[in-house]
Amino acid sequence: MIKFLDLYKVNYQYRSDLIEACANVIDSGWYINGPQVGHFEEDFAKYCGARFCVGLASGLDALKLTLRAWKELGRLSDGDEVIVPSNTYIATILAVTENSLKPLFVEPDPLTYNICPKNVESLLTSKTKAIIPVHLYGQLADMPAIMDLANQHGLLVLEDAAQAHGCKFNEKFAGNWGDAAGFSFYPGKNLGALGDAGAVTTSDLQLAEVIRALGNYGSEVKYYNIYKGLNSRMDEIQAAMLRVKLKRLDYETEQRRKIAEFYLEKIKNKNIRLPIIKTNSVWHLFVISSQKRDLLEKFLRDNKVATLIHYPVPPHKQNAFKEFNHQFFKVSECIHDQVLSLPVSSIQSKNDTKKIVNILNSFY
Numbered sequence: 452m453i454k455f456l457d458l459y460k461v462n463y464q465y466r467s468d469l470i471e472a473c474a475n476v477i478d479s480g481w482y483i484n485g486p487q488v489g490h491f492e493e494d495f496a497k498y499c500g501a502r503f504c505v506g507l508a509s510g511l512d513a514l515k516l517t518l519r520a521w522k523e524l525g526r527l528s529d530g531d532e533v534i535v536p537s538n539t540y541i542a543t544i545l546a547v548t549e550n551s552l553k554p555l556f557v558e559p560d561p562l563t564y565n566i567c568p569k570n571v572e573s574l575l576t577s578k579t580k581a582i583i584p585v586h587l588y589g590q591l592a593d594m595p596a597i598m599d600l601a602n603q604h605g606l607l608v609l610e611d612a613a614q615a616h617g618c619k620f621n622e623k624f625a626g627n628w629g630d631a632a633g634f635s636f637y638p639g640k641n642l643g644a645l646g647d648a649g650a651v652t653t654s655d656l657q658l659a660e661v662i663r664a665l666g667n668y669g670s671e672v673k674y675y676n677i678y679k680g681l682n683s684r685m686d687e688i689q690a691a692m693l694r695v696k697l698k699r700l701d702y703e704t705e706q707r708r709k710i711a712e713f714y715l716e717k718i719k720n721k722n723i724r725l726p727i728i729k730t731n732s733v734w735h736l737f738v739i740s741s742q743k744r745d746l747l748e749k750f751l752r753d754n755k756v757a758t759l760i761h762y763p764v765p766p767h768k769q770n771a772f773k774e775f776n777h778q779f780f781k782v783s784e785c786i787h788d789q790v791l792s793l794p795v796s797s798i799q800s801k802n803d804t805k806k807i808v809n810i811l812n813s814f815y
Contacts, residue, residue, distance in 0.1 A: 452755045453755060453757060453803045453806065454794065455759050455794050456794065457796065457798060461643075461796060461797060461798055464699075464797075464798065465695055465696065465699065469692055472691035472692060472694065473692070476687045479687075481687060482688070483687065487688075488685050488686075488687060490690070491685070491693050492504040492506050492650070494697055495652070496652055498617075498624070499625070499626035499632070499652045500626070501627045501632075501652035502656070502659075503653055503654065503656065503659040504652050505653075505663045506650050506690060507662075508647060508683040508684060509635065509637075509649040510634060510635025510636070510637065511545060511649070512666065512683040513633030513635070513650055514546035514633040515545070516651070516662050516666055516683065517651050517653075518533070518546055518547065518550045518552060518609065524658070524661060527580055527581065527607070528580075529551040530552070530553060530578070531552050531553065531581070532553045532579040533555065533579075534555050534574065534575075534579060534582040535547060535583050535585075536559050536565070536566045536587070537559065537765060537766070537767060537780040537782075537783035538587070538780075538786050539585045539587065539611065542613070543585055544766045546633075552581075553578070557571050558780050558783055559587075559783060560593075562727045563729050563730075564587055564738070564786055564790075565584070565585070565587050565590060565592040566584045566585065571600060572600055579606065580606060581609060582597060582601060582607070582608050583610075583611050584597050584610055585614075586610065586611065586618060586625050588726070588732070588735055589614050589641065589733040589735030590731070590732040591615060591620045591730040591732070593730065594610075594629075598628060608631075609633065610626065610633070612626050612633060613633065613640065614640065614641070614736070616634065616641045616642040616700060616733065617641065617700050617701060618733040620730045627654070631652065632651065632652045633650075633651055634650045634652065636648040636650070640735065641700065641703060641735050642696055643696070644696075645689065647689075648685045648689040648690075648693065649685070650685065664678060665680040666680065666683035668682060669681075702797070704733045704734075706799075707796065708734060710796075711732070711734045711737050714793065714807075717805075717808045718739075718812065722742070722743055722814060723811060724740040725739060726738055734795055736792045737793045738761060738790050738793075739791055739792075739793060739811075741789060741791065744788065744790070746814075747791060747811075750810070751814075756793075756806075756810060757794065758791050758793060758794070760791060761790065761792050765780065
């Protein structure tokens with residue numbers, strides 16, 4: 452079986468460096484809010500081109516605490532509308548609803564599956580205060596158009612960059628387009644920890660300080676609490692792991708691109724729609740679509756190729772959001788019915804990639 456993602460092999464490449472980094476943390480006796488987190492924050496902010504990075508416990512917390520910080524700073528209020536894609540992962544929506552804000556779903560671009568700026572503009576009301584563009588599957592959303600729109604209407608922009616580490620357009624990286632960006636370092640991400648972790652990047656010092664305090668029980672100084680915060684801190688071991696892997700991120704991205712380019716060139720089946728890239732992609736996922744998706748998924752599984760569906764159910768149709776179940780988004784729901792993610796990772800062999808292509812081309 453060709454695995455969808457073999458994390459053991461991905462991390463085994465750096466095993467000795469990871470063990471050394473872990474041992475250094477163990478021997479230091481400093482496990483929370485220590486030098487490893489500080490160094491990673493500096494390194495990742497510099498990598499993204501932002502002034503600041505705040506390490507947190509997860510990607511969801513990165514989005515949630517940014518919105519919460521804007522509320523604390525008076526830039527958002529309960530009930531304000533936040534534009535979100537209708538075809539994103541549920542975490543994007545949870546960050547909004549957990550802050551007593553109203554998600555306003557917008558249909559994506561039917562070609563790229565990323566948020567469509569024209570559709571965003573058509574939905575704006577006097578209550579709309581922010582946009583969360585998601586760089587879905589590793590492709591940068593149309594950030595020049597989104598930022599123009601945001602500047603015209605005075606909207607905050609929070610990039611959901613959980614799938615876009617290292618992605619850039621016109622030499623500007625994901626994490627440095629909006630007012631802030633939320634990253635996930637879940638193990639399966641392009642830059643993955645060996646556990647949960649997340650971060651916010653921003654060039655707004657005041658925002659960074661409030662987010663950091665909110666993730667530390669609402670405290671800037673121990674035992675003195677400014678806000679009703681929570682515990683969301685990146686730990687020292689995960690920061691050390693990420694420092695090792697950040698040095699290899701560009702290499703990992705290049706390996707993914709080679710596989711994606713081979714897929715794009717060699718897959719010739721008329722039953723399969725290939726990804727369309729308008730800006731740039733780091734290929735967190737290689738997502739094809741087919742009206743015969745379920746048959747194709749079974750065909751690949753029968754031929755020993757593992758795939759995944761990102762995502763089988765759109766957020767507005769989830770049981771968790773019954774209040775939105777009545778809404779209908781034709782493009783989004785069609786995407787969720789037809790997409791299928793192929794294996795693509797830095798350790799995938801040429802033979803496996805060729806085998807996948809041959810199997811896809813034999814599907815009828």
